[in-house]
Amino acid sequence: MVALTARSENTQSHDRLTMQIVDLGDETIAIRSLDWDRDRFDIEFGLDNGTTYNSFLIQSEKTALIDTSHRKFQQLYLDVLKGLIDFSTLDYLIISHTEPDHSGLVKEVLQLAPQVTVVGAKVAIQFLENMIHQPFQSLKVKNGDHLDLGNGHELEFVSAPNLHWPDTIFTYDAKTRILFTCDAFGMHYCDDHTFDEDPELIEADFKYYYECLMAPNARSVLSAIKRMEKLDINTIATGHGPLLQHYLSDWVSCYQKWSQEQAKTDTLVALFYCEDYGWSDQLARAIAHGVQRNGVAVELVDLNTAEPHEVREFVNQATGLVIGMPSQSNQNAHAALSTILAAAHRKQAVGLFETGGREDEPIYPLRNKFQEIGLTEAFPPILVKEPPTHITEQMCDEAGTDIGQWLTRDRTIKQIKAIDNDLERALGRLSSGLYIITAQKTDVTSAMLASWVMQASMNPLGVAIAVAKDRAIESLLHVGDRFVLNVLEEDNYQSLMKHFLKRFPPGADRFANIKTYPASNNCPILADALAYMECEVTTRIECSDHWIIYSSVQTGRVAKLDAFSAVHHRKVGNHY
Ligand SMILES: Cc1cc2nc3c(=O)[nH]c(=O)nc-3n(C[C@H](O)[C@H](O)[C@H](O)COP(=O)(O)O)c2cc1C
Numbered sequence: 032m033v034a035l036t037a038r039s040e041n042t043q044s045h046d047r048l049t050m051q052i053v054d055l056g057d058e059t060i061a062i063r064s065l066d067w068d069r070d071r072f073d074i075e076f077g078l079d080n081g082t083t084y085n086s087f088l089i090q091s092e093k094t095a096l097i098d099t100s101h102r103k104f105q106q107l108y109l110d111v112l113k114g115l116i117d118f119s120t121l122d123y124l125i126i127s128h129t130e131p132d133h134s135g136l137v138k139e140v141l142q143l144a145p146q147v148t149v150v151g152a153k154v155a156i157q158f159l160e161n162m163i164h165q166p167f168q169s170l171k172v173k174n175g176d177h178l179d180l181g182n183g184h185e186l187e188f189v190s191a192p193n194l195h196w197p198d199t200i201f202t203y204d205a206k207t208r209i210l211f212t213c214d215a216f217g218m219h220y221c222d223d224h225t226f227d228e229d230p231e232l233i234e235a236d237f238k239y240y241y242e243c244l245m246a247p248n249a250r251s252v253l254s255a256i257k258r259m260e261k262l263d264i265n266t267i268a269t270g271h272g273p274l275l276q277h278y279l280s281d282w283v284s285c286y287q288k289w290s291q292e293q294a295k296t297d298t299l300v301a302l303f304y305c306e307d308y309g310w311s312d313q314l315a316r317a318i319a320h321g322v323q324r325n326g327v328a329v330e331l332v333d334l335n336t337a338e339p340h341e342v343r344e345f346v347n348q349a350t351g352l353v354i355g356m357p358s359q360s361n362q363n364a365h366a367a368l369s370t371i372l373a374a375a376h377r378k379q380a381v382g383l384f385e386t387g388g389r390e391d392e393p394i395y396p397l398r399n400k401f402q403e404i405g406l407t408e409a410f411p412p413i414l415v416k417e418p419p420t421h422i423t424e425q426m427c428d429e430a431g432t433d434i435g436q437w438l439t440r441d442r443t444i445k446q447i448k449a450i451d452n453d454l455e456r457a458l459g460r461l462s463s464g465l466y467i468i469t470a471q472k473t474d475v476t477s478a479m480l481a482s483w484v485m486q487a488s489m490n491p492l493g494v495a496i497a498v499a500k501d502r503a504i505e506s507l508l509h510v511g512d513r514f515v516l517n518v519l520e521e522d523n524y525q526s527l528m529k530h531f532l533k534r535f536p537p538g539a540d541r542f543a544n545i546k547t548y549p550a551s552n553n554c555p556i557l558a559d560a561l562a563y564m565e566c567e568v569t570t571r572i573e574c575s576d577h578w579i580i581y582s583s584v585q586t587g588r589v590a591k592l593d594a595f596s597a598v599h600h601r602k603v604g605n606h607y
Pocket residue numbers: 478479480481482483484497498499501502503504531532535599607
């Protein structure tokens with residue numbers, strides 16, 4: 032084992048960053064970037080013991096690098112790599128998933144090794160193309176595909192979508208019996224131990240990490256474990272924390288047990304699609320994103336490879352079904368559609384989308400069959416004839432949001448009823464104004480009526496808005512996004528309020544018949560608003576069912592100086 036120590040130079044902080052290089056035997060090396068002082072991961076994930084980003088190198092007849100590191104390790108990581116390989120001999124760069132803490136240095140590796148072939152799931156390669164904006168050679172792999180590095184290092188890829196990104200694949204090396212799992216089975220834990228020889232030290236971090244990252248996709252965890260069963264695994268080489276070897280079956284059993292418990296309590300949408308057909312996977316993922324916004328679990332099921340009993344089980348467990356139409360000639364998918372129809376029942380919600388291949392199975396006969404059984408249609412059929420744009424993705428996202436809202440409507444009503452009467456009335460005395468938030472990102476626009484809005488800072492000027500997690504506009508209000516806060520006028524708010532409170536079908540133009548003009552940040556200003564402010568999102572704070580969106584205010588204007596803002600008085604606190 033070699034340990035290199037150096038202070039972080041390319042960050043403002045004085046975090047201790049070190050490298051650990053460990054020979055795992057059989058031409059395989061672990062290159063671990065140790066981030067000792069990192070105290071936060073994503074917004075909500077506090078860390079007590081730092082973290083590590085693990086990358087792996089297999090140097091056989093062909094050379095493959097599995098994942099890279101976080102950008103903050105740029106100098107350290109690349110120096111280590113330069114000492115281990117001649118970049119001109121690197122054949123493959125395998126991307127387990129595209130989250131920046133593992134693929135943060137892909138661009139730099141590509142510059143040093145332009146001949147390298149990047150290997151990843153189809154979605155991962157698409158994400159990377161958008162991330163690094165330079166051409167590269169790629170190999171898209173699916174579950175069960177093999178890649179021979181020579182000398183017994185026959186790699187097999189295992190699809191593990193949603194663990195914890197949609198594009199995740201595991202890589203199994205038949206020679207070393209190592210399964211490289213990236214985020215799955217990981218933990219944020221940094222010390223000099225390379226392996227899990229002391230489970231008591233790490234079990235709390237292992238569980239916390241599972242709860243934060245894996246529990247929301249418990250069924251995907253169970254599917255991945257099922258795919259792992261046929262592999263003879265000796266080590267799980269994770270992307271964070273120690274590698275699992277000494278108590279392997281215990282760790283896997285924990286994941287299985289926790290996921291089984293979690294899956295029992297989840298509301299589930301089973302989303303059936305054909306990964307390699309038309310635009311199926313792109314549309315499926317956008318719909319899944321919308322569904323998850325409501326806290327509803329989604330299981331993506333590829334109709335090409337799913338076994339009939341798996342399909343039946345998913346339909347039995349799900350309260351919502353979404354189906355991307357397969358091609359007419361896909362026999363396996365046809366059989367699966369019959370299984371879905373046989374198992375579906377009238378208490379379920381359903382939504383259908385065309386995947387865009389010219390030979391699609393027609394959507395309307397299937398829709399009629401679901402209607403005959405009595406399922407509720409959660410969104411009208413999505414018919415996509417052209418390659419999907421941002422607008423198509425937004426439409427799919429909104430369709431997913433609609434089915435998620437339908438499935439959680441009882442939960443929402445229960446929550447509203449749960450507040451006691453006095454408290455309800457007291458909260459109702461919190462009054463506010465009335466506003467329309469209008470946002471535009473690329474060519475996608477959206478708008479929402481809001482009352483939970485307040486000024487939140489003076490220097491710089493800032494406002495805070497509470498946006499429910501299941502709002503369609505939420506995806507346009509991420510850090511760096513811009514929007515306009517339109518203030519409604521006391522005597523002129525009714526028609527705007529009525530318009531923006533309409534139930535818009537997925538993809539509808541929320542500004543149809545509304546007078547607007549563009550702000551300097553390109554978002555629509557409502558011509559009938561009393562005042563407007565141009566804002567940029569600075570921070571998002573997760574507050575149970577809402578996001579608090581804190582934004583700086585750049586510029587603003589009042590249309591009528593002598594008019595008053597609309598005021599919103601409520602009677603009870605469990606409604607807006
Ligand atoms: C008076 C009033 C005030 C509202 N204020 C907010 C708010 O501050 N935040 C929020 O998330 N939703 C608020 N809503 C709900 C949304 O305006 C409304 O449900 C939304 O426009 C529906 O959009 P969707 O299609 O994205 O679900 C309010 C609704 C009303 C009637």
